[in-house]
Every structure is written in C-alpha cells, then in structure tokens.
Amino acid sequence: MAGEPAAIGIDIGGTKLAAGAVGPDGAVLSRARRDTPADDVDGILAAVGDVVAELAPDGGLPIGVGAAGLVDADGAVRYAPNLEWEDLPLRDVLAERLGVPVTVDNDANVAAWGEFRLGAGREASSSMVMLTIGTGVGGGLVLDGRLVRGASGMAGEMGHMVVDAGGPRCPCGNLGCLEALASGTAIGRTARDVLRREDLPVPTALRDLDELTGKSVTAVAREGDEVAVGVLASVGWWLGVGIASLVNVLDPQLVVVGGGAMQAGELLLGPARESAASHLLGRSKRSLPPIAPAALGDDAGVVGAALLALEV
Numbered sequence: 001m002a003g004e005p006a007a008i009g010i011d012i013g014g015t016k017l018a019a020g021a022v023g024p025d026g027a028v029l030s031r032a033r034r035d036t037p038a039d040d041v042d043g044i045l046a047a048v049g050d051v052v053a054e055l056a057p058d059g060g061l062p063i064g065v066g067a068a069g070l071v072d073a074d075g076a077v078r079y080a081p082n083l084e085w086e087d088l089p090l091r092d093v094l095a096e097r098l099g100v101p102v103t104v105d106n107d108a109n110v111a112a113w114g115e116f117r118l119g120a121g122r123e124a125s126s127s128m129v130m131l132t133i134g135t136g137v138g139g140g141l142v143l144d145g146r147l148v149r150g151a152s153g154m155a156g157e158m159g160h161m162v163v164d165a166g167g168p169r170c171p172c173g174n175l176g177c178l179e180a181l182a183s184g185t186a187i188g189r190t191a192r193d194v195l196r197r198e199d200l201p202v203p204t205a206l207r208d209l210d211e212l213t214g215k216s217v218t219a220v221a222r223e224g225d226e227v228a229v230g231v232l233a234s235v236g237w238w239l240g241v242g243i244a245s246l247v248n249v250l251d252p253q254l255v256v257v258g259g260g261a262m263q264a265g266e267l268l269l270g271p272a273r274e275s276a277a278s279h280l281l282g283r284s285k286r287s288l289p290p291i292a293p294a295a296l297g298d299d300a301g302v303v304g305a306a307l308l309a310l311e312v
C-alpha cells in the first residue's frame, strides 16, 4: 500500500515541469507533468498551481521547487537563461498563492540532493559532487552532509569553471568553460569540427553537419561508429579535466554524472575517468573517487526538491 505523501517536489526546466507527491522516505507516490511555457511567467505559475491541486487536492503539503537558473538565498530566481523570468521572488509568490511553506533552489542543486539521499550517492555519508550534462552543464555540491549554496545561493556552477582559457565560447560569454567543452552542445560541435577535416581516416555514419547533436552523435557511437566514439572520448577527456579540478579542490567521496548526455554511458565516463586520474594531484599516492552515473533519472529533481522542503 502506498504511504501518505509528506511533500510535493516540483522541477521546473526549460521545456517541461515535472512534479511528484513524495513520501517522508523520498518515495514518489504520484506524478504530474506539464509543458513549460518558457516565455510566460504567469503560465508557469499557473502550471505549478495546477499540479499542486492535482497531486494534493486537500492542500497543506509543503512544496519544494527546483528551478532552472540562478536562485538566490531567498528563493528568488535572479536570472534563467532558458526561461523568461528575471528577479522573480518565486518562493514568496508561490507561498502566498498556495498558502503553504515553499522552498526554492536551483534545479541542479535539488537533483544533486535527490541523488545524494536516495540515488547514486545514497552510500556516501558526507560528500558528493554532481555534474548534470545536458545542453549545458549544471551541478550540485554536498559537503559535510549538506547542500552547498554559497554566500548568496549561487554556488555549484561547475559548468562555468574555466578549464581552457581561450577555448570555445560558452553561452555565458566566457571562453573555455567546462560547459563549452563537455556538454551535449559540445558533443555536436566537436563532431562538426572533426567532420570538417578532409583527411578523415575512417568512414563514419556521421554525415549531415547541420543535424549533428549530442543525441545523434551518441546514438551513432553506441552502434560502434569509430569517429563518433572518438568524439565522445575527446569530450569525456575535457569532462575528466573538470572532474580532476573539482576533486583537487573538494576531495569528495563520490562524483556523480547525470543528464541527457549520460545516454553515452561509459563511452563518456571511461575517457573521463582516465583523464581525471591523469590530472589528479598526487596521482601516484591516491586514488580517484568513484565516478558513477546518476541513478534516479528525471525523478532526482522531484525527490530532492521534496526532501529539501521537508528539511526546512
């Protein structure tokens, strides 16, 4: 028999909103989804009210929200690259509309918390670094058993660590961010760069330069295409550079990698481990922490957001 829900977790992304009623142990008891009207703040707020009414018709449950973008310590979304909102006091607006306690955090932070508590990090007692590799690169940090939010709520933007100053331009404006070198977008770009070389030594199923995406390159790589496998290896190498820097700074028990790009699995993680081991400080005297795939999939954000709402 399903238990009683204790909180509602809501994950607001660039294209969709996923929500779940979650038990005190983090089990997702029921789910709801809506398309996110990215250019319509009122539409998103209405969708939140809608899923809350669907999941908890009697009301009263605390709500945890993970929102794409920079979220400050007061639960306000300062800026979101894929959503039309700026300086939106999301926590306070929702709390007033819905009449229940609301917590709001960055979507990658809440996903990291879900993975730490119930997913790939559930065996870790105190520390974990999570990287979410999709179109861009997000992340979350757990140290001493707590989610690290930083002085203003904006810590954990590992995608914007500069790993190759002077490298390709990142959507944030800087050059050579990890996101510019080790994201789904970077997989597509790297494949285009490789294909433009005329002396390509092996045949490849990658043909249409304009259609290349992280997803299409990964699909071809999984069928064994040598060039596509090489593209993932080179992107994985950069991912390893970023991971080594994070391990050198934070010395976590575990590194978890999630997001859409993990469709590539070991084709990305294998080269990342090798590269991270080769960039690790004191590599002859220590071992790399495990680098593991995320375990909760799309549920990570919903579970993490709900658990955070229960901890306030």
Ligand SMILES: [Zn+2]
Residues within 6 Å of the ligand: 159, 160, 170, 171, 172, 173, 174, 177, 179
């Ligand atoms: Zn950047």
